[in-house]
Structure formats: structure tokens, C-alpha cells
Amino acid sequence: MTLLAVERIKLFSTRSPYWCSALALILGVGLTAIIAGTTENGQMSIGLTQFGSSQLALAVVLVMSALAVTTEYRFSTIRATFLAVPNRISALVAKTVVVAFIAGVLGEIIAFGSWALAKVMSPTSDLAINTGAEWRHVAGVGLLFGIGAILAMAVGILVRQTAGAVAILLVWNMLLEGLIGIIPKVGVKIQAWLPFQNANHFLALGGADAAEQPGAGIDFKLSQWGSLAYFAGIAVALLVVALIVAKRRDA
Amino acid sequence: MIEAVRLRKHYGRTKAVDDLSFTVRPGRVTGFLGPNGAGKSTTMRMILGLDTPTAGDVKIDGRHYAELKQPLRKVGALLDAKWVHPNRSARSHLKWMAVSNKIPVSRVAEVLEIVGLTEVAHKNAGGFSLGMSQRLGIAGALLGDPEVLLFDEPVNGLDPEGILWIRQFMHRLADEGRTVFVSSHLLSEMAQTAQDLIVIGKGQLISQTTTEQFIADATQDHVRVRSPHAVKLREILAADATVTEDAVDGALVVHGIPAPQIGEIAAENQIVLHELSPQRGSLEDAFMQLTKESVEYHAH
Numbered sequence: 140m141t142l143l144a145v146e147r148i149k150l151f152s153t154r155s156p157y158w159c160s161a162l163a164l165i166l167g168v169g170l171t172a173i174i175a176g177t178t179e180n181g182q183m184s185i186g187l188t189q190f191g192s193s194q195l196a197l198a199v200v201l202v203m204s205a206l207a208v209t210t211e212y213r214f215s216t217i218r219a220t221f222l223a224v225p226n227r228i229s230a231l232v233a234k235t236v237v238v239a240f241i242a243g244v245l246g247e248i249i250a251f252g253s254w255a256l257a258k259v260m261s262p263t264s265d266l267a268i269n270t271g272a273e274w275r276h277v278a279g280v281g282l283l284f285g286i287g288a289i290l291a292m293a294v295g296i297l298v299r300q301t302a303g304a305v306a307i308l309l310v311w312n313m314l315l316e317g318l319i320g321i322i323p324k325v326g327v328k329i330q331a332w333l334p335f336q337n338a339n340h341f342l343a344l345g346g347a348d349a350a351e352q353p354g355a356g357i358d359f360k361l362s363q364w365g366s367l368a369y370f371a372g373i374a375v376a377l378l379v380v381a382l383i384v385a386k387r388r389d390a
Numbered sequence: 391m392i393e394a395v396r397l398r399k400h401y402g403r404t405k406a407v408d409d410l411s412f413t414v415r416p417g418r419v420t421g422f423l424g425p426n427g428a429g430k431s432t433t434m435r436m437i438l439g440l441d442t443p444t445a446g447d448v449k450i451d452g453r454h455y456a457e458l459k460q461p462l463r464k465v466g467a468l469l470d471a472k473w474v475h476p477n478r479s480a481r482s483h484l485k486w487m488a489v490s491n492k493i494p495v496s497r498v499a500e501v502l503e504i505v506g507l508t509e510v511a512h513k514n515a516g517g518f519s520l521g522m523s524q525r526l527g528i529a530g531a532l533l534g535d536p537e538v539l540l541f542d543e544p545v546n547g548l549d550p551e552g553i554l555w556i557r558q559f560m561h562r563l564a565d566e567g568r569t570v571f572v573s574s575h576l577l578s579e580m581a582q583t584a585q586d587l588i589v590i591g592k593g594q595l596i597s598q599t600t601t602e603q604f605i606a607d608a609t610q611d612h613v614r615v616r617s618p619h620a621v622k623l624r625e626i627l628a629a630d631a632t633v634t635e636d637a638v639d640g641a642l643v644v645h646g647i648p649a650p651q652i653g654e655i656a657a658e659n660q661i662v663l664h665e666l667s668p669q670r671g672s673l674e675d676a677f678m679q680l681t682k683e684s685v686e687y688h689a690h
Contacts, residue, residue, distance in 0.1 A: 145490040152482035153475055215473040218440055219530070222467060223490040225439050225456040389441040 142224065142233035149216075150207060150237060159203035160245055164252070167196030171253035175260040183264035185273050186344045186352060188257045192249040192280045193342055194353065197287055198309060200242050204288035205304040207238045208295030221390045228382050231296060235378060239288040246284030250277050275363070276344045282367065283338050290334070290374035296381035311335070320357070330357045334373045337366035391416055392437060392538065392571060397446035399432050399593075406432045408593035409446070414571045414586075416537070419564045421584025421601065422573035425681050429593035430573040431469065434542050437571075438467055450538055462491040466531030467540040471523035476516025480507055480526050483515055484533060493534050501529040520547040528559075539563055541572040545579060557583050577677040581605060591681040608677065613649045615642040616665035623661050627652065641665065 150156050170191030175183055211217040224230040254277050258266045291308055298304040316333045320326045330336045339354035341363050392414040399407040407429040414420045424430050435441040437448050439455035458464050474483050484498040502508045505525040545553045564570045574580050587604045589596040617623050627633050631646035649668045656663050
């Protein structure tokens, strides 16, 4: 608990988490506002409310999470941290828990904020959250953000440099996994096992606009919750590797 | 007490620290002296568990740094004053450190007062001058009221007032019975600060002794004598001492007989003296002499 308090103090005594949270909120909810504003009243669906949160805002949260680690290396405060807490694994796990938790809460705020805004802007559309799938589609965004934060911090610990970590995360999330689908025949088979595609699969609503949802056309072998577990498994595995590396190398 | 036993740190083929053994005793200021690149900082990082030794061992009161439960209460260190987030206030920086080692948060205000940063406590550390950053670093080292203190080049970039302050401060800490280990590449600075000296060059131990002894060994006393009867005086003195002639002004340079005795000898023989002055070799000369083989980068 002490270490969680330490990481909370560290995180909230600098400005970057506030800026990143605000940016994620504006981009996530903003994109939903644009979609709701350009969709005819009555035509808005729950599946259209979460593009901003699950795609755009997620990218910002990945950057924020990586920054939480890489700035420590950038300013060598990681050494001050390891002097105060020589058990490096405990220190880094505490940091991961705090950041992942904040990312999760932020995810819920953005997801339900987007949904509420769509409801206000498009009052005649059917945006009631009734089914389990609909709940998963909206409330699941927070889980996605939390797990994404773990993955981003693992990359941050391994790479240590802000530019490198951010580039890896954004290219991986926004370009690489999508582009692999272009490879004939095997592309979609590979995609079924890529972490961010599985994250999208977890959120997928199916139904009328299934074809427009991210991850459409990929033949996933896992159930939707299975896909989430798979995404989480990859994030945790990467974190374990990062922790072992951080413990062994000179700070 | 800090004890290093056959400590080694190799980076590829570079031997940053090479078979280094030494002991730092409590209640004294121990200087860690060596030219730039001699391995002082690397050694300090190994003491603090930041770097893993290639071989050998270093312990603080018999335990590795990593084994300490609340290390800031046992060991305070200032390795680099810039290890602070520039957008975090001095107070917040000390606060998270205090919380991490279950040190009462009220202690933060105390140490800020000790180093004289109370008025800028809410300001971001990024805007601090080097002197202020050093003071913040010292505040961090003092936070847990530790028995052992490590300072790496603490006077670098400080003005004379700051240097004096740090010097007196370290003496006070040692007088309170703490172990104070402070590195520098300036012998003249260490001569005024440290009671014991550990001198290294190219990662190897050159000497471990008291500062007094080190200076006595390193600098040789001699006496300059000028006299209108120089030839006669030289004959008499040469019986008991080595006498040479100063190439510039022809004065006699006497090794082996102290000045008062030379005066008495001259009086007995009715020799007039124009100058009789005891001389001490320069500290820096002595240090250069000792470490010249182990300086990594030479100017030619």
C-alpha cells in the first residue's frame, strides 16, 4: 500500500497525466460528437458511440502510460526510486497498478461520456444499453485501457526512451496490426492472434453494423472474453519480461 | 561503516573499477579522491545497489544496500543533483521519498529548513540553479536521518559560500558519529574537508590513509636558505643533509634539517643569513605525481 501511495504522489505531482487525460477525453468524446453530429437523428447506434474511446483515446492512454515510465528514465528519477525502494520489481509493479487503475477509470469516463453525449445529440436513436453485449461494448472500454496501460508500461520499461516507446506503441496499435491483414490468405489468420485485434474483438457488438466494427472479417478462434484474457495475458507476459530485464540491468 | 572487498566493474574490456578494497569508518569524513574517470561514481553506484559489481562485494554495516528494509533511514546519498523531475516541486519530490520509507511527512519541512530551501519548496525543481539543486539533493540525503552519507562531487558548480557551507556541514555530520563518504577530483578541496582519504586511479586503489599522513608522504618539507657565505654554509650543512642549489636565484635548498636548527648552525659559525624559509611541496603537485600514471585522458 505504501508503494501505491508513493506512485500516486509521483504521478499527480507532475502535469503530464492531467494533460494526457484531458487530451484522451477530448479526442474520445469529440470523435463521438462528430459522428453523432453527422449521423441522421435516429440512426445513431451504440456501436457507433465507442470509436473515439476504443481507438483514438486508447492511443493517447498508451502514450500516457509509457510516459509514466520513460520520463523516470529520462530524468533519472528511476535511480532515486530504486534508492528509496531497492526492490525494483515491487516499485515497478506498484507503478503499473496505479497507472493501469487510472487508465481504467479514465476509460469508463470516456466510454460513458461518449455514450451520454450521443444520447443527448441524437435523442430519437435507440441508445439504451440493454443486452450483455451492449454493456460489454461500453463498460469494457475501461478494461481495455487498463490492460493497454500495462502493455505500454512494459514497452516503456524495456525501451526506456520516450520517442522509441511511443513510436513502437503507436505503429503497433494503429498501423502494424491492421496492415498485416493486407497479406493475402494468411494475413487474417495472423490477425486472429494479434493483441490489439483481440482487444477489438472483445468489444465487438455484432448485429447490423458488424461489418463496420474494428476487427471485422477476422476469424477469431477465441470467445470474446477469451480474447480479452488473451490480450491481458500478452500484456502481463511482456511486463514480466520487462521486470526481469529491469531487475538485472544497471540502473 | 562501508566495506568494499575486491570490487570490480568491467564494461566490455574497460575496467572501470578493478580489484578495489577499502573501508570507510564512522565518525569521520572520508574523502574519495581520484582524477575524472577513475571509477568514483561507479563505485558509489555499486555501494548503493544501482549497478551490480562484475565481481567482489560491498556492504554497509555488513549488509548489501538491497537488503536494507527502509534504506533511506540507514543511508543518505547525493549522487547527482539532477535526479529530480523538473516539473515536480521540491516539496513533492521529498514527500514521495519520505512516504516510500515511512518517514513522517513533517520531516520534509525540517530538511528543507536545514538546507535553506523553505521559501522555494513549492517551486518546480527544474527552475533551480545548480547550487539549489545540490541543496535539494542534500535535503533528500538527510531525509531519513541516516547513519551513513554518500556525496558524489557535492561542491561541483557551487560558489565559495556554498562550498564552505557543505564543508562545515559534513564535519558536523561526522562529529555526530555518522559515516560520511565524499568524492572529489580536487585534492585541495579534500585536504580541507576529509580526515581520511581513499585515493584511486583507473579503478585501482592508490592509497588509503589519513589526510595528514597522505599530505606528509606526498609533499616533502625543505628549507630555502640565502647567505652571502653560501659556499661555507653549504659545506657545513652537507655533512647532515642533502643540499642543492635553486637554479633561479642560487639559494640553497636543504632537505633533512629543519629551519630553526639551520639558524643555530649558522649562528655558531657566525654566518649571516639573508633568508631562512621553510617550504612545503604543493598538494596538487603531489597528487599529480601520484596519479599521473592513472589519468585516463591527458592533454598534450
